[in-house]
Amino acid sequence: MTDRGPLDAVSPLDGRYARYTEPLVPYASERALMRARVRVEVEYLLALADLDATPLTIDAAQRDHLRNCYEAFDEEDAALVKQLETEGYGEYAATNHDVKAVEYFVRLHLPDGLDAANWIHFGLTSEDVNNLAHRLLVGPAVEDVLVPELRAVRDRLVAFAHDYGDLPMLARTHGQPATPTTFGKEMAVYASRLGRAIARIEAAADDLSGKLAGASGTYAAHHAAYPEVDWPAVSEAFVADLGLEHEPLTTQVNPCDDLEAVFDAVRGANNVLRDLDLDMWLYVSDRYLGQEAVEGETGSSTMPHKVNPIDFENSEGNLTKANSDLTFLGDYVTTSRLQRDLSDSTVKRNIGSAFAYCLIAYQKCQSGLDKVVPNERVMREELESTPEIVGEAVQTILRREGHDDAYEQVKKATRGKSVTIEDFREMIAGLDVSESVREELLAVTPTGYTGVADELADDV
Template sequence: MTDADALYAVSPLDGRYGSRTAPLSPYASEAALMRARVRVEVEYLIALADLEATPLELDLEERERLRDCYRAFAEEDAELIKKLETEGHGEFEATNHDVKAVEYFVRHRLPEDGDASPWIHFGLTSEDVNNLAHRLLVRGAVEEVLLPALYEVRDALADMAREHRDVAMLARTHGQPATPTTFGKEMAVYAARLGRATGRIREATDGLRGKLGGASGTYAAHVAAYPEVDWPAFAREFVAGLGLGFEPLTTQVNPCDDLAVLFDAFRGANDVLLDLDRDVWLYVSDRYLGQEAVEGETGSSTMPHKVNPIDFENSEGNLSKANSDLTFLADYVTTSRLQRDLSDSTVKRNVGAAFAHCLIGYTKTAAGLETVVPNEAVMRDDLENTPEIIGEAVQTILRREGHEDAYERVKALSRGRDVTLADFRDLFDDLDVPEDVREELRALAPGTYTGVAGALVDELE
């Protein structure tokens, strides 16, 4: 798509964000689906030739030529398939059926003196081809595009965690000042969560399952032609040869529970990043994080000083849209009236759009992380101006020393009041505690009250 074409695209995925979503084109475009269907049809034809029961024979040269139909699949091939579907070509009339057009395309590529034509799509229903093609594309999109993008974010978070492991920062619970933490530890939490989320995506991808059972999942046409062949075993071996698990019990459609698990796994990863995007936005708002200005970039149309956290905002919007789409897809593709209805066909064409919103979100978060830097001076000042946060440590030490009213005394001193370290020291002077405990209390300071936050970063794998 040219820049001019992008201006007229119906969806921003192919328009404004076309350059960001382009890596998904080999897995989410119509041409990609055509190529995957050709692959399934060709490999199925070759598998039939390996059956002793069939008279079909394909020598090594013929097999390689057939495989070139998808290995060397080009723009003109996609255009020919579309022409076979909508207009017809040569001896073939228009099919008005996308999978039948693929069958005719493979027939068109066969040598004229061969006898393989009757065996193309032998005993299959279109869903046998489609369910395998879709999963091959989904797997490729996940493994080659989406997971690498998520790994990039995870690694960036891990690097930030290690670099800033000991940078003390005021924490907030319920939006209120709370026990200090370190910026590194907070980023480590997100790196760890995202690591677990990508593991679930990887597991769900490995769990994709295909079917090859005919018009209602019974192998009826196959058995009618060759009752002596163990067709379920043949199907299991064929599907495994494509790198997919095998689903033996289906209707005409693959139940798609495996896709629903994958979509849910992506929603989990997206939820982690949405949480991150919103927290970083707040850190920028509180000036805990500074942003590197991009030369020539306009932050606001009216306020020249502004550097907006636009990458995180853009990521938040796209990941929210992705999650909405993924929820819809997971709900929809797992249902079908009786043995099959076609409503899922158009819905599955939108998997690529959901993945595209994911990809934009991942790349935007990654871009945003490259521009933010902890503002240690602001963090330090905020800690020093919030001395009441040592109250937790004070009452906990006093509990250790047997003071039953420890919590109440600190509460009376600090809740709803402006309090200083001097106020705490006056309290310490009045306490009936050994002198070494008094000195322990006097040594407390907001900037050092971070527990083992920095060391926790080392828990990252």
Template sequence: MTDRGPLDAVSPLDGRYARYTEPLSEYASEAALMCARVRVEVEYLLALSDLDATPLALDADARTDLRSLYESFDADDADVVKRLETEGYDGHAATNHDVKAVEYFVRMALPDEDEQGPWVHFGLTSEDVNNLAHRLLVKPAVETVLVPAIRELRDALAAAAREHRDVPMLARTHGQPATPTTYGKELAVYASRLGRALGRLEAATDGLSGKLAGASGTYAAHHAACPDVDWRAFAERFVESLGLEHAPLSTQVNPCDDLAAVFDALRGVNNVLRDLDLDMWLYISDRYLGQEAVEGETGSSTMPHKVNPIDFENSEGNLTKANADLTF
């Protein structure tokens, strides 16, 4: 079988739930990571060419051509990068290294690969490229996909809270009948919680930070080659030019405390939604809420009178699984 679709996917993220996760493919796919790595390598090369200490000269046309590598990155380009990694391409042997394949992809686009090529990835370790590339994907994924969806749900809850503000309902504490409340007030609780959780997620995303300090975080190769350059200041300017905060101190790897903060904030959002799922399930079970049967749908394979709250149940399960992954 060569033509594969969602029903052939290994993961339900690309199968059963593909229609929901599709907006994230621009940021979470392997091709997206390739493109982000190309962007880092290209912009780093251009930044090096701006230094008086380097003999690297790239004119306006070369700069435009290089930036087009990531601005117009497509499936054919991703295929080239993959072939460079796995089987070799255009005279380059297989790298068996994903970041090295991206380096070769950029080098192939240079006006003079022999003279200019060695400056691609100059002084860097793979983590310099990877940590920046991942954040260049996580940040817009949160800001352009997740945040609008969460905000839309918060607004829908707030609107429903206003609509049902006078609908009486018996509150429960410890699972037992307590005092009167309204359905609108209970929804308002979730709208408020979700709004605060959204704020924490946005703040954490704004704090994403990257490093560019070489193999062990000391700028050793950079300093050995060009000792007159303030490489720490260079790295700060470069990382901030990508829209990220600069992490001035690191080992080979970015400590990733910033990503942990984003994931923790996202878990907070998920926890609010999971609580909402559980309460809606209980409201349905207690007959506070009813469900409309859709003609033709089956609530149970053997009990046709049932209408199961499957959307809330699926949501609860997926949120629980997501939270487990976010703490992995």
């Protein structure tokens, strides 16, 4: 078979979008999973040597040699693990088992003079290795790749909030003209939401848990070999040393409620960004936002003038795909028939794909935000041509002054009608109010009726 390049990839993640998904390779690739498994096997071997009950002794130089097995794990090492699994190598026939292949890989890399082959994978089931390996990848993938991209989006939104906190803009509720806001305040809303979503993701990623309890979660093999050892305590210390919380009660499978919490938290952030994408698309459509044209870029194959909001559209599509995958993953990995079935094994291999769609979306959203510029003239013109929106202010001030029918008066004069600012002034002129109140009402303008939106924008 000839070498396949990006144009031969069956998935856009490793084809068209490979340059976007590259940061996830150390966490989501097959090689990354192999390396994480080697790490678990090596560290477990060293933990066994630290037990007084076992006759295993590993000196400092041998420990360094063993740790180098995963610290320097490269393409050749990954190829050897795959060969052990699919073809066999040396004295080892093909395992047709990915974790067993890792066990044999560690055997092949034992330092000279260390007779420890029988202690590698001692008392373990594959899921002991896999559940830890996956979490050693998921946590950093979220914290080192996804969260920084989300923070970059939030930083851009905060900049918009501070730069345009006092730029008045017509709001729309139910798609209809409503009480004015400012562009900066609306961006501050998204920045605030995204900040909370990021905090939730970080909390979930910090709470990942692991198990090391054998084939049915009872430490049966460990206990049979060394009944005097407190194996739950050994497991807890080992899992903690890997930087994970310890899950004491499991079947063969770690229940994965912790992974589901991560997926759900990421999905929550994606929902915020998808909402943002939709709004930015509409603001571009309404000409509230202009877009900087990229030299040489084509907007339409037939309409040369077009500058399309393609980044927000691309982000929206990838967020939708990511959320579909994250929902599926969360639902699937938290179930297992009786003490174990293997269906989750292939499903978990798609965690990286879900994260990759997230990563593409975050980068596209950033690109879209970097291209847009608020169109102050259009925003102000639309506000001034929609004076009926100050009706809320007028009827509220009249209520304050004791007018029981204030709402009804303004409704009669404005609802469903084309109203001008002169119509408002004429209505105000006929009101039974003091001159100071009349002046207060006349001072209300569509562009000035934004409350404390500028202050709210500064708070984010």
